[in-house]
Structures are given as structure tokens and as C-alpha cells.
Amino acid sequence: MSGIFTHIGDIAENIPVITSDTKCEAVYRLFRSNPNLEGVAIVGAEGMPSLLMRARFFQQIGTQYGYNLYMGRPVELVMNNGPLVVDYMEQITDVSIQAMNRSEEELYDLVLVTSKGALSGAISIRRLLLAVADVRAEMASFMNPLTGLPGNRIIDDRLCQSYLLERFSVLYLDLDYFKSYNDSYGFKMGDALIQATADLLRQYFTVPEAFLGHIGGDDFIVILNHHEFRKDCEEVIAGFEELKREFYNS
Structure with missing residues (x-):
């Protein structure tokens, strides 16, 4: 997709880095001088x-003996040794699922990002969820609103990618006399027929062997990574012959 970040590292922000032997007193001053x-x-x-989250740190030292117990001791005593750490190139949507699957205690912790094994930055849950919303909105603009299938922009990309394959097949599918049906039965029935046709095609043409797209109206396209399409096409036609009976008045 163009115009939007998709890799988690693209939205990572700088985060202060300290060593595990840093005294809690120094961390206390760091948090106090940076309220945000x-x-x-x-x-x-x-x-x-x-990782050491601000809220958890102050919770630890806020106990009856916490301040005196920790201030002169290393931060490794209170840090989280198992935070969520992801690679720069992971997809934003995938990371959001990992983040939401964490325990209740760690649900709102920062997500740390590494690149080639080195720390690259961190992402707050607020920033992550906003990015997910942006990705989903962008994805929706690439999909046909009636069927939810990939639209023309994604279809064009997949056709270009297919040229690099050793072999592929492109199937163009449309409904005969659909305009006449639409004129006779109305747009609502016409849309329902197109949606039912899309559902039928999904049964036969699924990833990774096939890509199914909706060009628009009653026009669909299938891109296969092989040449064995005859059997599926015959079954789709037979399935449609059965399906279409539900869309005519007896």
C-alpha cells in the first residue's frame, strides 16, 4: 500500500535507554524531570x-518501605525482563494482536522495537491503535465496498506481480445479461446476486493458489499461479446455475 505506514518500525519513537545497573534513584529523577x-x-x-514502565516504577517505590528499599539499588530489581519485543519489519496489525494478547498487567506497556538485533525505539499502545485504525481505513479504500474483495488498485498490483511468475492464469468472470436482470428486479436484488456470486467464487479461488478480485459491477478476476483451472471453472458455472434460481420469482 502507498501513503501509509505498514511496518511497526515506521511508527516507533525514541525511548531513553539505560543499563541494568543504573540506580533506581537516577530513574526516579529521569521520570520526575520528564512528566510525559x-x-x-x-x-x-x-x-x-x-522495560520499566513509569506507573509500575512508582507503584513499587510507593509502598511503605519501597522508597528506602529501592532508591540505592539497581533498576534490574524492578524492571520487566520479558516485555513485548518485535522486529522493525513486522506488520502493524500483527503487532497489535500480540499486544492485545498480553496479560492485564502488561496490556498498556510500551512495545519495544529492534532492528538487526539492536533496539530501535518503542511504541505506546495509543500510537499503535491509532496506526491500526489508519491501516484499516486505508485497506478499506482498496476493497470493493459491496463484496469486500480487493478492488482495482490491488488487482493492478497483483497482475504486475504475476508477470514475474514462471506460469500463471488470469480468469475474467462476468454475469451474462446482468443489466437486464438489474432493470427487471432492481438494484437491491442485483447487489444481492453479486454478493452471492462473490461468496461462490471464494469457495473455489482462495490464497495462496489464487487471487480473487472484484473489478466492479458484475465483473470479477481470478489470478492463479498454475494452469489447472478448467475443473474449478466448470464447478463454479454449475454452482452458479444452482445459485441463480434463488434470485428469480417462481
């Missing part, structure tokens, strides 16, 4: 980053 700072990343000798 949600958390800090901790990098230890093993390389994988850990």
Missing part, C-alpha cells in the same frame, strides 16, 4: 532489552 515519559528501556549484557 511512559517508560525506559534497559539494555543489559545479554542484549535483549527490558
Whole structure:
């Protein structure tokens, strides 16, 4: 897709990084001097980053003996050793699912992002959810609103990709006399027929072997990564002959 971020690393923001032997007192000053700072990343000798969220830190030191217990001791005593860490190239939507599947206690923690094994940044849940909303809105603009199938922009991309394949087949499907049917039965019935046709095609042409797109109106396209299409086409035609009976008055 163009015009929108899809990789999680594209929306990552800088996050302060400290070492695991940093004293809690120093972290306390860091949080106090940066009221909007949600958390800090901790990098230890093993390389994988850990995380310390602001809320959890103040919760720890806010106990009866917490302040005196932790202030002079290293931050590794209170940090989260198992935060959600994702690679820069992971998809935003995939990361959002991982984030929402975390425990209740960690649900709103920052997500840490690495690139080639090194910490690249972090993402707040608010920023992540806003990005997911943007991705979904952008995806919707690429889909046919009637059938939910990929529309012309995605179809064009898939056709260009197919030229790189060793072999492929392109099937163009439309409904005979659809305009006459629309004129006789009305647009509502016509739309229902197109939706039913799309559902029928989905049964036979599914990824990864096939790509099914909706050009518009009663026109569909299928792109296959092989040449064995005759049997499926015959079954689709037979299925449609059965299906269309439901759309005529007896």
C-alpha cells in the first residue's frame, strides 16, 4: 500500500535507554524531570532489552518501605525482563494482536522495537491503535465496498506481480445479461446476486493458489499461479446455475 505506514518500525519513537545497573534513584529523577515519559528501556549484557514502565516504577517505590528499599539499588530489581519485543519489519496489525494478547498487567506497556538485533525505539499502545485504525481505513479504500474483495488498485498490483511468475492464469468472470436482470428486479436484488456470486467464487479461488478480485459491477478476476483451472471453472458455472434460481420469482 502507498501513503501509509505498514511496518511497526515506521511508527516507533525514541525511548531513553539505560543499563541494568543504573540506580533506581537516577530513574526516579529521569521520570520526575520528564512528566510525559511512559517508560525506559534497559539494555543489559545479554542484549535483549527490558522495560520499566513509569506507573509500575512508582507503584513499587510507593509502598511503605519501597522508597528506602529501592532508591540505592539497581533498576534490574524492578524492571520487566520479558516485555513485548518485535522486529522493525513486522506488520502493524500483527503487532497489535500480540499486544492485545498480553496479560492485564502488561496490556498498556510500551512495545519495544529492534532492528538487526539492536533496539530501535518503542511504541505506546495509543500510537499503535491509532496506526491500526489508519491501516484499516486505508485497506478499506482498496476493497470493493459491496463484496469486500480487493478492488482495482490491488488487482493492478497483483497482475504486475504475476508477470514475474514462471506460469500463471488470469480468469475474467462476468454475469451474462446482468443489466437486464438489474432493470427487471432492481438494484437491491442485483447487489444481492453479486454478493452471492462473490461468496461462490471464494469457495473455489482462495490464497495462496489464487487471487480473487472484484473489478466492479458484475465483473470479477481470478489470478492463479498454475494452469489447472478448467475443473474449478466448470464447478463454479454449475454452482452458479444452482445459485441463480434463488434470485428469480417462481
